[in-house]
Amino acid sequence: xxxxxxxxxxxxxxxxxxxxxxxxxxxxxxxxxxxxxxxxxxxxxxxxxxxxxxxxxxxxxxxxxxxxxxxxxxxxxxxxxxxxxxxxxxxxxxxxxxxxxxxxxxxxxxxxxxxxxxxxxxxxxxxxxxxxxxxxxxxxxxxxxxxxxxxxxxxxxxxxxxxxxxxxxxxxxxxxxxxxxxxxxxxxxxxxxxxxxxxxxxxxxxxxxxxxxxxxxxxxxxxxxxxxxxxxxxxxxxxxxxxxxxxxxxxxxxxxxxxxxxxxxxxxxxxxxxxxxxxxxxxxxxxxxxxxxxxxxxxxxxxxxxxxxxxxxxxxxxxxxxxxxxxxxxxxxxxxxx
Ligand code: HEC
Ligand code: HEC
Numbered sequence: 001x002x003x004x005x006x007x008x009x010x011x012x013x014x015x016x017x018x019x020x021x022x023x024x025x026x027x028x029x030x031x032x033x034x035x036x037x038x039x040x041x042x043x044x045x046x047x048x049x050x051x052x053x054x055x056x057x058x059x060x061x062x063x064x065x066x067x068x069x070x071x072x073x074x075x076x077x078x079x080x081x082x083x084x085x086x087x088x089x090x091x092x093x094x095x096x097x098x099x100x101x102x103x104x105x106x107x108x109x110x111x112x113x114x115x116x117x118x119x120x121x122x123x124x125x126x127x128x129x130x131x132x133x134x135x136x137x138x139x140x141x142x143x144x145x146x147x148x149x150x151x152x153x154x155x156x157x158x159x160x161x162x163x164x165x166x167x168x169x170x171x172x173x174x175x176x177x178x179x180x181x182x183x184x185x186x187x188x189x190x191x192x193x194x195x196x197x198x199x200x201x202x203x204x205x206x207x208x209x210x211x212x213x214x215x216x217x218x219x220x221x222x223x224x225x226x227x228x229x230x231x232x233x234x235x236x237x238x239x240x241x242x243x244x245x246x247x248x249x250x251x252x253x254x255x256x257x258x259x260x261x262x263x264x265x266x267x268x269x270x271x272x273x274x275x276x277x278x279x280x281x282x283x284x285x286x287x288x289x290x291x292x293x294x295x296x297x298x299x300x301x302x303x304x305x306x307x308x309x310x311x312x313x314x315x316x317x318x319x320x321x322x323x324x325x326x327x328x329x330x331x332x333x334x335x336x337x338x
Contacts, residue, residue: 061235061244064213065130065276065326068204074184079201081180082194087170088154090161091116096153096198100128101336102328105280106205109336111288115158124288129326129333130276132203134250139286141253141271146199164191207277207326207333215323223323230320233313238305247274248324254304256286262303263289279322280335293318 082088084097099113100106106127112120123139137143143152154160154167171177171189178188185193212231214222223231234240243249249272256262256270263285270286283289284296297317301309309317325333 060216061240062212062216062248063246064216065133065206065208065210065246067208068206071200071204072184074180075197075200076204078180078184079197079199082198083201088160088162088167089116090166094160096128099125102128102205104334104336105129105277106328106333107281107336109282109338111283116161117158119158121158123286124283126273127277127281128202129205129207129328130247130250130274132206133247133276134271134274136250136271139270139273140267146202147195150195150198150202164194168194205328207328210276210324210326212320212323213326224319226316227319227323230316230318233316234320237301237307237309237313239300239317242272242304243275247276248278249274249276257303259306260303262299263287275321275324277325277333279318279325280333282335282338293321297321 082096083100083102084095086092086095088095093116099108101108106129107125111124112122113125115121126139131137132146135141137146137149143149151164154162154164168189168191171181171194181187181189181193184197187193211222211227234243242252242254245251252272253269254272255268257265264287267286278284279293282293283291284293285299290296290299294314297314298309301307301313327333
């Protein structure tokens with residue numbers, strides 16, 4: 001899979017935001033600013049750069065979600081159908097869409113979804129929206145590519161309870177599906193094309209067009225004073241030190257419960273979750289223990305920053321977080337029924 005697939009994997013890797021890129025950039029920026037101050041106070045040294053308007057322009061630590069990357073329409077369509085195809089589960093009872101509902105928030109509204117045997121899974125279901133923009137996948141960041149992630153979901157006895165071989169057998173024996181693979185890939189379904197079709201679809205699940213991104217793009221009227229105030233608070237309190245970059249998260253590993261316990265203690269180290277579309281993805285945290293955004297924001301301030309936020313601060317931050325809801329195929333992302 002690696003050789004024939006290196007191209008796809010590379011494409012993914014390149015687009016992902018490198019960890020702590022913002023922090024590094026801001027540190028470099030700080031050094032530059034300090035240098036300039038020294039230069040100015042000691043009288044301009046010969047050959048020093050003047051502080052032009054470019055350097056003074058505000059550089060936001062969050063960047064807009066891009067539109068979906070160009071993709072082969074046949075592979076994309078095939079991936080979309082496979083994502084909803086119950087033949088991808090051992091007993092035919094579920095598909096990726098059972099837990100990742102693309103018509104709502106790319107996940108569902110449950111605290112934790114059920115395993116095939118009816119018991120509860122250990123972790124809350126993550127949204128697949130914008131997952132392509134995170135540097136690793138899953139709460140623990142244990143996968144780097146959609147192909148590896150999909151294979152693990154399929155093989156997992158509690159999640160889909162099947163195997164790639166078993167699925168390929170079912171797909172090859174269906175003339176219509178076999179034909180669709182031949183059209184898209186030039187041959188019958190095999191491991192690489194199956195995983196590539198799913199990954200191609202997942203790469204497309206981006207949600208651009210949020211009000212915050214419109215503001216980043218220069219539309220000053222896209223945010224109200226209250227929402228902007230919330231964004232300033234998000235930065236000044238230090239939320240931004242972990243939730244930053246294109247996904248407002250998804251580019252760092254961090255401990256949770258740094259100052260005070262938060263949610264279940266295990267796993268201790270998590271990929272900082274993305275806050276894109278966060279208003280639509282209750283409940284929150286890896287164990288789904290925070291039912292509302294109010295609760296999650298309040299707990300974050302206390303556990304990660306040792307700050308007891310006032311009701312007003314919580315409301316302002318939530319006003320900002322609400323502006324991070326984007327659109328998928330032109331419609332706003334919405335919360336799933338609980
Ligand atoms: C029974 C519910 C369930 C089904 C069915 C399911 N998933 Fe998931 N999915 C989860 C859970 C739970 C997580 C979080 C797992 C973790 O963090 O270890 C997750 C995480 C993911 C992520 C990571 C998102 C991110 O931001 O890191 C991707 C990608 C994903 N699933 C793709 C798929 C695909 C593709 C399928 C179908 C082949 C699938 N899932 C089927 C429950 C499910
Ligand atoms: C030191 C890093 C760090 C800081 C600072 C931080 N967070 Fe978090 N945030 C995390 C981690 C890690 C998680 C995942 C916790 C879990 O699931 O148990 C998280 C989870 C969240 C969630 C839930 C996301 C979801 O999908 O479940 C929200 C909302 C959130 N943070 C908002 C904030 C706000 C608002 C602030 C500032 C008041 C903040 N965070 C400060 C690291 C941080």
